[in-house]
Amino acid sequence: MPNRIIKYTEAIKEATDQIMEVDQDVIVMGLEVSYKNGADGTTAGLKEKYPYRIIETPQSENAITGMAIGAAITGLRPIVHHGRIEFALFAADQIFTQAAKWNYMFGGEHPVPIVFRINIGRQWGQGPQHTQALYSLFGNALGLKVVIPSTPYMAKGLLISAVRDKNPVVILESRWLFSLRQDVPTGLYNEPLDKAVVVKKGTDLTIVSYGDGLITAYEALKLIRDHVDVELIDLVSINPVDYETILKSVKKTGRLITVDTTNHAFSIGTDVIADIAKQKLLYLKNSPVSLSCPNVPVPTSTALTKYYYPTKIDIANAALRLMDKPTIKRKLTFEELHLLPNLIIKKF
Amino acid sequence: MPNRIIKYTEAIKEATDQIMEVDQDVIVMGLEVSYKNGADGTTAGLKEKYPYRIIETPQSENAITGMAIGAAITGLRPIVHHGRIEFALFAADQIFTQAAKWNYMFGGEHPVPIVFRINIGRQWGQGPQHTQALYSLFGNALGLKVVIPSTPYMAKGLLISAVRDKNPVVILESRWLFSLRQDVPTGLYNEPLDKAVVVKKGTDLTIVSYGDGLITAYEALKLIRDHVDVELIDLVSINPVDYETILKSVKKTGRLITVDTTNHAFSIGTDVIADIAKQKLLYLKNSPVSLSCPNVPVPTSTALTKYYYPTKIDIANAALRLMDKPTIKRKLTFEELHLLPNLIIKKF
Amino acid sequence: MKNKKILIGTTERIAAYKKMFLIRTTEEQIAAYYLKNNIMSLVHFYIGQEAVAVGICDALQKGDRVMSNHRSHGHYLAKGGDLKKMVCELLGKECGCSHGKGGSMHLIDTSVNFIGSTPILSSAVPLSCGSGFEQKYHKSGTVTVVFLGDGAFEEGGVCESLNLAALFKLPLLLVLENNLRSINTRLWERRSADYDTEKIVTGFGVRYIKADGNDYLDVTIKARELITEVRIGKPALIECMTYRHMAHSGPTFEEETREEDTAERRKEKDSVAKMRREILALGISESEIVATEDNIIKTVADAIMFAEKAPFPKKESLYTNLYA
Amino acid sequence: MKNKKILIGTTERIAAYKKMFLIRTTEEQIAAYYLKNNIMSLVHFYIGQEAVAVGICDALQKGDRVMSNHRSHGHYLAKGGDLKKMVCELLGKECGCSHGKGGSMHLIDTSVNFIGSTPILSSAVPLSCGSGFEQKYHKSGTVTVVFLGDGAFEEGGVCESLNLAALFKLPLLLVLENNLRSINTRLWERRSADYDTEKIVTGFGVRYIKADGNDYLDVTIKARELITEVRIGKPALIECMTYRHMAHSGPTFEEETREEDTAERRKEKDSVAKMRREILALGISESEIVATEDNIIKTVADAIMFAEKAPFPKKESLYTNLYA
Ligand SMILES: Cc1ncc(C[n+]2csc(CCOP(=O)(O)OP(=O)(O)O)c2C)c(N)n1
Ligand SMILES: Cc1ncc(C[n+]2csc(CCOP(=O)(O)OP(=O)(O)O)c2C)c(N)n1
Ligand SMILES: [Mg+2]
């Protein structure tokens, strides 16, 4: 199949379009999904093609989400879009207490084939109430599958798998990655919802991250290519976490760095580190290192956010330090710090 | 001051009563708080004493919680009661996005002196939608202080401190502990909101837990008194976590067991273990051990819940195993497994 | 209303009484069983409200769906849910409708389109919009009914759902069982004197009608009329005024905070007794009725005995069904 | 209405126009500044809706409080919020009203009882109930006003809050700014044809009145009447029909999806232009007005220049204020 370079948001739209073509029961609900640049372009143009299946909604996250779940229980395969995790919180009951528990609480055979696409994370000027991710909530919530696509390729493949799954799948889409571009297969393909991906093999140390942090780490690798042979792992799923892939890597490298793009308490990196720590007879060459954000909400001023997220320099230096090598000094530009990375990513 | 033995729920009521007596701005809101056995007895009789300050509410968790926060912002000191974390989830926006972020997002000087009393956890026949705790959400949420009282003494002292604090404080009250009794001082006293408590000193190994798990561990100690010298730590606060107290203990004992009463992913024990693992130059005698619940929601049948929570036997045996000693075999009775422990606890 | 009552024939009335009596005796026997065996598992009894569940479900066709809340035994049985599976579920047995994982608050029997109940107040309402959405999407010609209480009606999600129902023209009937109480709290503690349910409901574009929830005929006739419209995409809400006889939860009674709904008045208005009088008046003899009742009582006693002896779920069952 | 207009005197009208013009030129200059400097920080402009903010705030006393939403510049300025602090906040500076931590969506100036804004739709509504509750509790005789949009009105928390306001007799005025849009979506996409805001609001026991949100005098006179009642514990909602001139967010315009609110009609109904005509009609000369306007334009330009030069917060500031 021929490939072509498309954006993260285009990959989502393409997956949606193609899966809607083959499955008449797939519908999309959300705010502005029927508009021209619908949901940041991820549903652009679909209303014309599927007039009764792209469903514009009132500002009622709770009932809209519940309605979608009810439709999933009774035979449809809805995709629900929430522009921010803070908006989705109004539907917390429906997502975490209803959809997630439904099959278990009725003793099985009661699938809830629904996809929650929730946009998260950093973006210029969005501030303390528009940039959270709440990974710890999603990672701990029993009954959900939760994935974080780090590239256009993953965004398409994971969405297709999610729609085909019989369970409630949450896709946490980092807005920071919306401009990434990549060669993406034109047809339908599945990416597993529960497997971490070794982005780059290496022997010196293991870096584990996800979403925007993974891309930053990917960029960091270019800076230290000649000094440290990093094994970079994209966690992909945070519920469940693919501990096996990580363990295999850390057994080989003996060194571990986790990169989080939220505060460190109860973070994804914490969960990964604890799992490694509990392993019997696993001797590391050095204590695991966690890079994360400070213990405060995300402020709005760029003068402050520039210190908030771990940068590629931070990651590079953490790796160099762990290998006892001299660190790098470089200041990032305003664009690097605050604008969506406009990168073309190679296939991992 | 003379002491007398009172129940966990009575301790909460007494704290509420006494703090209301001295501070006219303290009010209580919640469902059934004005009734005879109000909020499981934790507000019993207070309506008669404070007719305008004990406020019965409609079934509108979102608006009620928001109203309380608004009152806190403008000068009152509300205590809001939610009978179950699942009910409080309807107010997730108000708790996690509004109250928690308010002071930071306005650059300081905008305190939110509010207390959220949220009942959580195990109870006979409450099942998958009435027994969650969501610790990971509370532990990760920036801007909240979050405590878990394990005894009547702590329940009273922490509530008083919480009401006197200028910040939003969440008190997660395990329903499982409602019948515990203890000598509790009759007057007002503060327990720090951010300090772990060493419940019992010991040299062989450190057990860290909280709430219902802490009490189970406390019971376990009696079974292995003659075999293992355990240092038992009540975490008390999960936001922030008092890592210092734990570290000091683990440095001494070289062994760590954490006891969680929820599933293990992104759990409190995980957070504690990761912190220990990240310490440089800290060599443990054995890998940390985490006891927790299986990776499924809480079922309803007692035939299943009896396998769900770590028991005192499980904890005792984990400690014995870590010390290479023979384990105990004993079956717990139905009452031990499913009825609220009717214990009298000594002052830690 | 009076003259419309003739539309419900003798056979139907007898069948309705049987169902109401089934619900009543099931609840009474289970309550007695819980008391005797000191069972402290959470349970909410429906006694007193039977005319609502049966009146509504008798207005439905087989393909129509029902969703419910914490007080769901009556709704489940009225829709034709399996009795034994329900009792087994309450006793935590493997052969329960949810294999013991759900208990009293999580009943389901999709074979009769009772598609689930959840004890979180109001949560079933948005879900039922989704069911209605699916019915409309697949042009199945069926409707969805959701039962909710006066307490649940105060949750914001209900208002949001009313808007969705009207906006998307869903084949949805909301059944508001107003028993004047949310746990013990009375309406006047939760709503201003000017509160007007009809205005709120119709304000969103949903039809509203009020019924005497202690009167089977009133409920079922009004429901039948409404449902014809609901079926063609005109959602409606029927508010049934009724009384809950027992305490909010547990196998006990609670009389201290009663106002309008005193024991005396509840007895006077008791829907099951009323329905019994109705069929007596139809010429069915007392002894015939008693025989029927005895039969039902025995069926229920058998079901409880069956459930008592039925096996508990095995340990392995704990770990299954996290995902479908 | 007509005859009531004489209650608002010349001085007041001029003062109102000045405020409306201040809001207008502030927004225009900031929009231009954002465009010129390629600032992509999230911002929602209020242009077109000035009559609402000023009409309402002119009906308030100093001790009365205001809460607001994502589109809060106008509300903040109308309540007397400090201009420089607002512009500094937008530019992320240390001397901003939230010290750069909040930005455009988190304005606050408690010195004038503008007690906060939050961009999460509807969240300010329950919070404002709490403010009203406190005012009542402390018998302060003051009221709270909360601004919300037609989109936010669809969140269930608003209905819950209406019930609370009526139940607790809160001194609360909800100002529903109906600009026909939530982002781009139109009312008919979100509500059925039978939707009736007045019924919903009054169904909860809250007074309702509709005003022409493009007409300062209509808004302020109705608000003044309502607030007298609000002050004694009779909560109310005033729905102001208005137009948002610019795009939902960002310093741009969006004309593609316009229906009733075309550029032409917006111009025709423009509240600032209308108010200008009103004071011209009072006999104030064109040159006087222009002079006043120039003055205001300059004040705003100065504020922007001031903000541009003002220092950014220091790194340490990132770590402070997690707790109070
Ligand atoms: C969201 C939520 N809040 C609170 C509760 C606790 N609760 C269980 S039943 C009940 C009373 C419900 O009253 P109503 O809806 O009128 O139903 P009824 O019990 O009268 O049948 C309450 C408050 C709950 N289950 N869910
Ligand atoms: C709970 C929530 N859902 C969605 C959004 C995204 N959002 C921001 S502004 C807006 C439109 C709001 O419309 P309206 O309330 O009418 O106010 P207007 O923008 O027209 O002034 C939306 C949907 C949000 N901020 N909060
Ligand atoms: Mg009720």
Ligand SMILES: [Mg+2]
């Ligand atoms: Mg609007």
